[in-house]
Amino acid sequence: MADDLGRRTTRHAVVIGGSLAGLLAARVLAEHAEKVTVVERDRFPEGPEARPGVPQGRHIHVLIAGGQQAFDELLPGFTDELRELGAPKVGVPEDMVQWQNGKWFDRTPPTLHFYAGPRPQLEWLVRQRVFADPRVELVEGHETVGLIGDSSRVRGVRLRERGAGAEKETRVLEADLVVDASGRSTKAPDWLAAIGAEAPHEDTLDTGLAYSTRVYRAPDGALGSDTMGYFIVPNPAQQYGAVVLPVGDGHHLVTLSGLRDDRPPTEEEAFEEYTKRMPHPVISEWLATAEPVSPVYGFRKTANIRRRYDRPGRRPAGFLATGDALCAFNPIYGQGMAVAAISALALRRALADPKRTPTTQRVQRALLDASKPAWDISAGSDKKMPGAVGDTTKPGPLDKAVGWYMGRVQQRAAGDPVVGAAFREALHLTAPMTGLFAPAVARAVLFGPVAESPAGPPLRRDA
Ligand SMILES: Cc1cc2nc3c(=O)[nH]c(=O)nc-3n(C[C@H](O)[C@H](O)[C@H](O)COP(=O)(O)OP(=O)(O)OC[C@H]3O[C@@H](n4cnc5c(N)ncnc54)[C@H](O)[C@@H]3O)c2cc1C
Structure with a gap:
């Protein structure tokens, strides 16, 4: 890595947070830096168990199809290993009894699959794979409490041993590049302000x-x-x-x-x-x-939050944000883990781009772009929920027309195989939302009938 991300070369990269976004970013950074240190406030359990730093891990986590592709690209064979560990593979719509927008879905053969299975198991598997690389080191049981550097460049992080008390001395870990992957409650905006840089604007949309x-x-x-x-x-x-x-x-x-x-x-x-x-x-x-x-x-922390590090401001070189720390979604759409992996691939592409120097600004923009399709789905749908608050609730110029079209998509997704398949592709992040406007889909959405859907929950697969 030669650029403002790490002077002439990135010798040492520090990743704050050892959950999925942090681990997958570390995986990619190890291809470029001499050493990557993951700083995690928890001490990792030996096995695939829940841990306090990831409280959402006790709730349902599905790995959607777009996430599976990205995990497999980053960690070849990952989904096979997940299945061998016993993670159930669920075909949609066939294996599910699903009610959406007043309709039960026909249980036709699957066009996509997702993996259910415990979140701690999935993270444990990623951890085994990422720390098998000797270039990736772990400092666990240590909380990042600040950045070192100034408004032009971040030069490392300040750490304190967990449970040591606020009076305990902090120690400094110098780095050419610091990546914040500390999740949706990140303190990075405060840390940046403390070194004279600018905290990012936060786009928010919260349905509560x-x-x-x-x-x-x-x-x-x-x-x-x-x-x-x-x-x-x-x-x-x-x-x-x-x-x-x-x-x-x-x-x-x-x-x-x-x-x-x-x-x-x-x-x-x-x-x-x-x-x-x-x-x-x-x-x-x-x-x-x-x-x-x-x-x-x-x-309860389920707001859509997007931190706009891409906007102009006093942004230091050598600092990036990824995963939920950059863009967190309403979890009901099941996207965060997938976006963590898709973002790590975007990081890989941006760092290896032979045509463009990977400046901090460029790489940060690539990371934000990687989360945009999921943001559009999550924030776009949540806008319509009663009582939603936040600065992203304001209607945009195309909202009415898109809302009308999407209403027709949803009416047809349960019973029309073409619309249903395109709808699932978009939700699973395997195809862009624009796929819903492809000619065959648009024809069915604009002119096709609304097929009759099952009157009650279809407890058996379609024959
Ligand atoms: C209820 C719920 C359900 C969800 N369901 C799904 C789903 O079905 N499918 C899906 O794909 N996604 C789902 N998600 C999203 C998913 O959990 C996250 O997107 C995913 O874990 C990636 O997050 P992350 O690594 O960015 O942050 P997190 O997983 O939140 O991890 C942040 C890490 O940083 C550490 N940390 C925090 N602060 C510090 C610090 N100061 N110093 C050192 N370490 C620190 C934490 O201990 C933790 O390990 C769900 C989220 C929630 C809330």
């Missing part, structure tokens, strides 16, 4: 969505019939949702969601009561047969 999740075991370890999961997708008129997915070993995660004024409960009895409000009792009936095997876990 909350999750409540509990693990269940069914008597026969399954949902019954040939169904792998249930998904009640919320919409502006019906704002609570539920997802049930297998995570291996006969266990299922049940995640309920609701908005600010109607959050799903974290009390055990009320949790099951809440499922009775769904448009159909299919989930509450299954819960009545299943045994809860965990407490109920809640999660």
Whole structure:
């Protein structure tokens, strides 16, 4: 790496945060730097267990198709290994009973798959792969508490041992490049301000969505019939949702969601009561047969937040942000892990571009661009949710026309194979949203009928 990212060469890169975005960025940086140090405030568990620094890890995490491609490119064979560890592979629409916009989806053969399975297991697998590279080192149990440098260049980070108390001395880790991957609650804007640089503007859109999740075991370890999961997708008129997915070993995660004024409960009895409000009792009936095997876990930080490091300002060289620290989404769309991997690929391309010097500004822009398709889906849909707040709620010039078209897409996605497949490609980040305007899709959206969809939850695959 020769440029303002690291003077003549990047000898040492520091990545703040050892979760997915940080690990995958480290993987790519190791191709360019002599040494990469990942600084993580947690001490990693030995095995695939949940840890405090990633509290969302107890909730349903699906690895969508666009994420699978990116993980496999970064870590060849990754999804095979994930499957060997027991992560269930779910075909959509065939394996799911899905309700969206007042319609049950036909269970036709899958056009895409996602992986369910515990989030800690997926991260553990990435960790094994990334730290197998001797150029990637770990400083765990240490929190980054600030940056060193000035408004023109970041020169390292300041660390404090976790649990040592605020009075304990900090130590400095010098670096040619610092990458912030410390997640949606990053303190980097404050750290930048403290060295005289400018904190980024934050685009925000918050529906106040909350999750409540509990693990269940069914008597026969399954949902019954040939169904792998249930998904009640919320919409502006019906704002609570539920997802049930297998995570291996006969266990299922049940995640309920609701908005600010109607959050799903974290009390055990009320949790099951809440499922009775769904448009159909299919989930509450299954819960009545299943045994809860965990407490109920809640999660509330779900706002869409995009930090605009790409905008002009006093931005120091040698500092980048990626993953949720750069752009965090409403988790209901299941995109964050995929975007972490897609961003690492964008980092790889930007650093290796033979035609353009990878300046901090260029690389940061490439990282932001990598998150844009997911942002457009997540913030674009959330804009329509009642009670959404934030500066991204203002309607844009094309919103009305796009909203009209997307309404027709959604009406047809459940029963029209062409529209359904294109819709899933966009949601899974395997094709851009513009794919929904391709001639064959547009014809079906503009002139095709709305196919009849099943009257109730289709508990069997289509014959
Ligand atoms: C409820 C919920 C459900 C989700 N479901 C899905 C899903 O289905 N599919 C999907 O793809 N994505 C999902 N996501 C998003 C996904 O969890 C994240 O996008 C993904 O983990 C990548 O995040 P990250 O690595 O940027 O940050 P995080 O995973 O949040 O990790 C940040 C890391 O930085 C560390 N850290 C923080 N501060 C410091 C510091 N000062 N010093 C050192 N270390 C620090 C933390 O300990 C942690 O390890 C969901 C998110 C939530 C909230």
